[in-house]
Amino acid sequence: MTTDEQLVVESLAGSTLAFAELVERYQERLLRYLLTRATNRADAEDAVQDTFISAYRYLYSFNPQWRFSTWLYRIAIRNAARQSGGEVADVEDIADEDAPGPLDACIAASERENVWLTAKRLLNQDAYAAMWLRYVEDMSIKEVARALDKTQSWTKVTLLRGRRSLSAELAEGASETARRASYGRI
């Protein structure tokens, strides 16, 4: 199987098929992550599109010392931050504040809450992104720090706090479920 970095080299040599393969590999992963940051699916899809355009345009600046996914997520996170920073909430958005977000629509109904919905509720965007890149994308601490443009110390501390916070919430949820079950409410 051709590696991402080999596909980058082929793309730089002029192969559009090579870059199309990179899009195929990352489009769903990026959309899954960006849905957690965007207010609606259309914004998340726009962010995916912008990310691939930026990556294609500035492909020559990709440093092969890093993984392609690190570089791509770095672009995606910047695009998402710019998109969310520039938009102004209108009346319709405020009215729909309690409505389920785009992420909820993608998660099948289950007895227990998806841990990423819990994370979205508990953590700020940077901490959420650090957790996602570390535990879903299997990036190293160094790569997470690079993607988020933070120090490695910040990354370590944030991951530790995120884990503690989520673990405590999940443990509390589990004990609540057990208590309800013991009373025959479930």
Add this chain to the structure above:
Amino acid sequence: MDEFENRLKRDAEEIRVGISPELRTRIDASLRATEQIRPVPESPASGMNLWWASSLTGLAAAVIVIVLINWNRPTNELLPVEAVASVPDNINQNQGLYRPQLKTVVFTKPLEEELIRLQADIERARQNVKEDIDFTF
């Protein structure tokens, strides 16, 4: 990988996003319309040209500064030749004739008074010594 990390991964996979054909078409279309930016290779001559350009600019700036500084500078007025006092030809012959009238300058007066007092003291001491000698011998 512990149970917590497994759950994070498993729950992430449970997020079913699905890429719509419209999105893929949009991405492909926008990529076709996008051109890759390629760095322009720097030619060896461009470094030399830059050096020459910066040197000439510096030189021109220096010339301009020198001209501006000297633009309104006052010139040294030269006296006409006739106005310059000439040395008399017989200056060596008349050298002994000219005796300038020197007056005591005010600030030397205290020194002169001190000198007079010292001379008086010396005279008094000389008289005392003379008297002593006379008594002794």
